[in-house]
Amino acid sequence: MVETTGKEAPLTRRTFLAGSWSWLRWGGGALLLYPLFRFLDYRTPKQPRIVKVDKIIPVDGFALEHDFILFVGKTGPWAVSRKCTHLGCRLNFQEKEGILLCPCHHSRFSKEGLRLSGPAKKNLPRFQVTMQRDGKDGKGYLVSL
Amino acid sequence: MARTEKGILLVYKGINIRNLFLETKWGGMSLVSLYLSVLSGMVVALQYDPATPFFSASSLDLLVPFGQFFRACHYYSSQLFFLFSLCHMAAVILAKGEQQLRFAKWLLLIASVPAALLLLFTGYVLRADATGEAAGVIAENILLSMPYLGAPLNSLLFSIEAEGMKRIYANHLVGLGLVWGVCCWDHLRRYRVGFAQHRRLLLLMVLGSLSLAAPLEPARLGLFHIQGPWFLLGLQELLRYIPPFWAGVIFPSTVVVALAWVGREDPARRRALLFIAGWLAVYFLLSVIAALR
Numbered sequence: 001m002v003e004t005t006g007k008e009a010p011l012t013r014r015t016f017l018a019g020s021w022s023w024l025r026w027g028g029g030a031l032l033l034y035p036l037f038r039f040l041d042y043r044t045p046k047q048p049r050i051v052k053v054d055k056i057i058p059v060d061g062f063a064l065e066h067d068f069i070l071f072v073g074k075t076g077p078w079a080v081s082r083k084c085t086h087l088g089c090r091l092n093f094q095e096k097e098g099i100l101l102c103p104c105h106h107s108r109f110s111k112e113g114l115r116l117s118g119p120a121k122k123n124l125p126r127f128q129v130t131m132q133r134d135g136k137d138g139k140g141y142l143v144s145l
Numbered sequence: 146m147a148r149t150e151k152g153i154l155l156v157y158k159g160i161n162i163r164n165l166f167l168e169t170k171w172g173g174m175s176l177v178s179l180y181l182s183v184l185s186g187m188v189v190a191l192q193y194d195p196a197t198p199f200f201s202a203s204s205l206d207l208l209v210p211f212g213q214f215f216r217a218c219h220y221y222s223s224q225l226f227f228l229f230s231l232c233h234m235a236a237v238i239l240a241k242g243e244q245q246l247r248f249a250k251w252l253l254l255i256a257s258v259p260a261a262l263l264l265l266f267t268g269y270v271l272r273a274d275a276t277g278e279a280a281g282v283i284a285e286n287i288l289l290s291m292p293y294l295g296a297p298l299n300s301l302l303f304s305i306e307a308e309g310m311k312r313i314y315a316n317h318l319v320g321l322g323l324v325w326g327v328c329c330w331d332h333l334r335r336y337r338v339g340f341a342q343h344r345r346l347l348l349l350m351v352l353g354s355l356s357l358a359a360p361l362e363p364a365r366l367g368l369f370h371i372q373g374p375w376f377l378l379g380l381q382e383l384l385r386y387i388p389p390f391w392a393g394v395i396f397p398s399t400v401v402v403a404l405a406w407v408g409r410e411d412p413a414r415r416r417a418l419l420f421i422a423g424w425l426a427v428y429f430l431l432s433v434i435a436a437l438r
Contacts, residue, residue, distance in 0.1 A: 088282035
């Protein structure tokens with residue numbers, strides 16, 4: 001396949017108008033992107049999620065859920081997000097060291113969600129936890145995400 | 146190894162490696178791999194459900210009759226398509242073939258490289274195992290780190306956090322393929338490549354897929370280290386040291402711009418090639434460090 005670069009044609013009224021028409025068409029096409037991006041950007045409002053952890057966790061114990069880790073200390077239960085504040089990978093709890101570790105870039109957080117080291121710059125969000133004791137829904141914890 | 150008028154001549158046991166590389170039909174092999182990738186992808190799509198991605202991908206491997214074969218076929222043919230495309234591009238650059246193209250056409254062909262990479266990448270994400278899931282959220286957050294353009298681009302390409310696999314699936318199935326097709330249409334309509342011309346490659350891919358399952362990480366708790374796809378290992382390592390925008394957007398963009406600049410005449414071409422060689426060396430080193438972790 002050989003395509004040689006030819007010499008450019010001199011600018012005449014005809015080529016100028018043809019060029020302008022081409023630019024107008026490109027501009028019109030680009031304008032159509034605005035409704036497309038508005039359409040794509042819309043997020044259907046979501047209701048706040050309440051997740052139930054259906055077990056009683058002993059003091060100094062924890063429960064690993066999909067979106068959060070629930071800890072129970074002497075002062076009561078608390079939940080921290082499992083989403084790393086660096087790039088969103090799912091954190092895991094390293095019991096031996098008592099830290100939350102990101103498997104992607106190895107950021108570390110304390111059980112309370114405080115950033116300790118690594119490329120993450122922010123602490124982990126904490127979620128509200130309500131303890132249920134022998135209610136009609138049984139024992140456990142309600143975590144509001 | 147000897148230096149000649151035409152550059153470095155690599156000879157091993159009497160075989161001129163440079164000539165062998167230039168004469169290998171990388172483009173045809175890439176296209177045949179793409180045929181198989183598209184066909185097997187269509188079969189896989191008939192069973193795959195983006196609402197339950199990991200369950201769906203593991204069911205393909207464990208439950209669906211011949212599911213493992215079709216998924217492996219799609220995986221390996223896609224990998225080979227991308228690798229052969231890169232070799233094709235390298236061979237064209239080595240033979241200065243791009244100098245015979247108009248610069249705008251060269252730009253369009255270079256734009257097909259990120260499109261092909263994204264096609265491969267979205268495939269990784271769609272399997273939704275630990276690696277796929279992590280790769281998806283990382284890509285989303287890298288895009289979101291871009292000022293102004295990041296959020297709309299993320300809405301267009303990924304939006305995993307808000308929409309799950311919905312958009313990434315649509316893009317893998319149609320959108321990115323269409324972009325790649327538009328970029329390569331003019332180039333491909335000049336060539337006719339049939340399955341019959343690459344029987345041995347086809348046989349290799351089919352036999353390979355029969356005996357080797359495509360990777361899928363089993364779900365397990367306490368995962369403390371994830372290694373990204375081979376082509377993103379260097380990026381994963383770089384993200385440890387510098388902010389996502391610089392590591393994930395600027396650094397990869399520089400090599401795409403340099404590739405585009407190869408379509409210019411010397412000395413711009415020579416400088417671009419030097420830059421690409423340096424970039425590849427750094428990326429390879431980063432990938433090795435990431436692989437050894």
